[in-house]
Amino acid sequence: MEPSKAPQELLRVDKLRFYFGAHQVLKDVELPIWGNSITSLIGPSGCGKTTLLRCFNRMHDLYPNNHYEGRILMEGRNILDKNEDLIELRSQLGMVFQKPTPFPMSVYDNIAYGLKLKKITNKPLVRELVEKALRQANLWEEVKDRLRENALGLSGGQQQRLSIARSLAVSPAVLLFDEATSALDPISSAKIEEMMVELKKQVTMVVVTHNMQQAARVSDYTALMWLGELVEHGETTEIFTRPKKKMTERYVAGHFG
């Protein structure tokens, strides 16, 4: 079931359990995330895929009464450790949300915001990095003349690519997509899918999606979750054409979920 080529394992989810208060949401999840690839997390609503995604950048720590058991290993260290520096961690694992999240400032400042957090303030360098990030997000051509305009004036799809560019600017190792195209029209979401495939050279992506065609189109690996458990994980082609488990076969065929 592990892929035959030998990519590097960037993250390893190891016996992960997660609780909202007393309620266990993730049950002994085991999952490798391979570098420079796209891994899709699929499954019916409430299966825990978004919860799992938000474990990677410890988003759950923003709210009280949550706790983790088990480990998520990144380059040998457990990022669920109590002493993990969350601010540093989150700049290594960027996140793109369901709805675009343009900050109330100009297009340029949106991208520069993350750089400023990393104390990158040298003007020519910032300019260069902003352009690079916008190019990576396939947005440069559309906004290069409107960099000083308020980001709220962009279209929904542009705003989402701006959010992605903002995350890319701080050169994260991983980008986490939480249903990032579900609020967009088909053309905008196609643009983002195209961009994701391009981006594989630089970053590893983990994608939560409701849209099975999208998982099949863009991802190299797919993991199916159900009721907080990982049902099956493997190369996308395997999962969609030769699943090992009955449940996976029924899910990808659209029998439930």
Place this chain on the structure above:
Amino acid sequence: MNTKKTANLIFFLMTGFGAASLVFMTAGILVTLVVESWPGIERFGVIKFLLSRDWNYAKESFGAARPLTGAILAAVMAVAMATPVALGVAIFLTELCPAKLKGSVALAIELLAAIPSVIYGLWGLFVLAPFLEKYFQPLVGKVLGDVPWIGGYFQTKMAGGLNLVTASMILGVMILPFIASLAREGFAQVPEALKESAYGLGATRWETIRAVVWPSAQKAVMGGIIMATGRALGETMAVAYVIGNRHGALESLFSPYVTVTSVIANEFNEAGPIQMSALFYLTLALFLANLLILSLAKRLLRRT
């Protein structure tokens, strides 16, 4: 990294300090009022103070019955006068007003509440009071003055136009926008589909308002009326002059009288020790009345 954590902690503590200041100042008000009224509470008791009609500087005997009666009467009359008009305004604004005019009409009505209360006091003293004395009081006296039992309350027995009715009219103008805007909020919550289904049955506009809008908005309006009563009870400067500030039996609605706030405003800076404590005691009563009214209104408005 640690500096970031420290900075966040410092900002957290600053906001906490802001929130705490709100708590301390409110608690401080209550505690201070209790402490300052303590001599009065010891001397006059609670029930006795509330029921006593005394306001005798020589005997140093002070009671709250008259200021309370005055304040409640003025507030109730104000609300009674303002509510129908306020509801009319709210209906006009939500159901009748052309969209173009809506903003300006609403703004103009709101501005009535923005005029400082001391200005209302000035206007009441020099414009409204003389006007009422000349035209309104004789008319009411003629019409209601001879009614058995209660006729006396509508006769003018003292000249000047400074009396409960004048005070309540000014209060009415001041709280009118307040009731109107809460009623509007209530009316606006009624879903458009609900109204359309009433029209669909062939109801007239008024019937739709009666059948659909009013029942849904009733609670909000009641809440607004109660809040407005609270405002009227605590309003000071508009009342301080036009009420006449006379500690005496209430013989007529057109006679000078006192309210809680008029007594405090007019006597605070020249009060002897016991009288001062009695004034603090009155303020405490006002604070508690306000608390009671607020919780009542909140129950109706269900706002957090």
Place this chain on the structure above:
Amino acid sequence: MRTSKPHWGRVWRNRVALTLATLSAVFGLALLFIILYDILRHGLSALSLDLLTKDPAGPMSGGGLKGAFLGQGLLTLVATLVGAPLGILAGTYLAEYGRDKKISKVILSICDLAMSLPSIVVGVFVYSLLVKPLGGFNGWAGVVALAIIMIPLVTRTTESLLSMVPWTLREAALALGSSYHVVIIKIVYRKAASGILTGVLLAIARVAGETAPLMFTSFNNNHFEFSLSRPVASVTVTVFQYAGSPYATWIDQAWAAALVVTAVVLFLNIIGRMAVKWRG
């Protein structure tokens, strides 16, 4: 439209009711214009440059209310410098760090109570806090009284505006590796800035016309000194005192001063409310 007979009773009841509603609105508007007209009529006659630039003189010899205008400005300004930041911080606590916590519900209720307190209660409180112990009326007491009125107003606006900022915006910034205070200051405040500014403006408009909290605190003063440790004159208290005086010149000055105060307060209100509309 209908083939059946029109229901005359129903139609007429409808007309009468709607006419009454319209008349109510007309009446409300008329009240505003009558009051404004009276203020203008009485105020304009005594309004002059002297009113703003001269010190008070005896009831027979003119003079102005320079000190009262400067004093009210000073009190309002310092009260805003104290009250607005505290209110914004408190609102920030309620909407951000204390969000969904029980304690913020309690504090929010306390805020509503503070907001609904009659302003004379605040005046009486500050008298006991800062006038009696210090042995006399002083400007600081006036400042504190106005700030106490301002804080809950600003807290409420800030809290509701910050709560309206979508939560995912904060998560997005946090996910970039921002610490929370940076998110609040750089992103949330920015999103809510114009609203908070409007809230502060309306709060200033509210305290700028207050009288009751100043009567027992900063009281009045015939001369203006740039000192808050002495009594400070204010237009509103002066209006109240002059209106009760037997001198025609003082009463005229009271009207003129009232005209200025009303103009300033209504102007601030209109600006503030227009700003609310522009934001949509």
